[in-house]
Amino acid sequence: MTxxxxxxxxxxxxxxxxxxxFILLSLLSMTVAFVEAADLVDDTKQxxxxxxxxxxxxxxxxxxxxxxxxxxxxKRERGYPMQPPTIPHAIDxxxxxxxxxxxxxxxxxxxIPESQAPMISVTHFMDRDGNFxxxxxPRRYFCTQCHVTxxxxxxxxENTFIPIDQLLKKEKK
Numbered sequence: 001m002t003x004x005x006x007x008x009x010x011x012x013x014x015x016x017x018x019x020x021x022f023i024l025l026s027l028l029s030m031t032v033a034f035v036e037a038a039d040l041v042d043d044t045k046q047x048x049x050x051x052x053x054x055x056x057x058x059x060x061x062x063x064x065x066x067x068x069x070x071x072x073x074x075k076r077e078r079g080y081p082m083q084p085p086t087i088p089h090a091i092d093x094x095x096x097x098x099x100x101x102x103x104x105x106x107x108x109x110x111x112i113p114e115s116q117a118p119m120i121s122v123t124h125f126m127d128r129d130g131n132f133x134x135x136x137x138p139r140r141y142f143c144t145q146c147h148v149t150x151x152x153x154x155x156x157x158e159n160t161f162i163p164i165d166q167l168l169k170k171e172k173k
Contacts, residue, residue, distance in 0.1 A: 085147065091149055
């Protein structure tokens with residue numbers, strides 16, 4: 001391929017002086033983008049969270065224990081249908097991780113006769129396709145992702161929640 005004289009002249013006049021400036025400008029803009037991205041990751045410039053500045057890539061320290069954790073061992077009323085029951089006893093020393101689930105020491109189907117604890121729901125034995133399994137489904141293994149303990153404390157904000165039973169009674173009147 002041959003380059004004609006007009007193309008060579010155009011290259012010398014316009015492209016040759018502009019190309020280094022374009023490369024420099026591109027490098028500068030990429031540097032600014034990286035610096036801005038680093039600022040977004042920096043936890044000191046983030047909103048305060050329960051992780052207290054711990055990076056997501058590292059394991060957080062043990063959280064502070066809940067104060068005044070309810071330990072009455074009585075079932076509580078549920079506020080709406082299909083609400084997961086709350087845990088009526090302290091679980092701060094329970095191991096619930098990929099190695100063990102101490103909740104199942106009492107609530108597993110095979111342990112109910114001796115523990116007299118309520119058995120976990122049959123829905124905990126179903127996979128995502130609705131098939132029943134012989135043991136607890138892996139997606140239901142970590143109890144505290146749905147079930148929580150209660151704390152006897154003054155509410156931080158006003159609670160205007162009305163349980164479904166009270167709403168239904170109001171409608172009948």
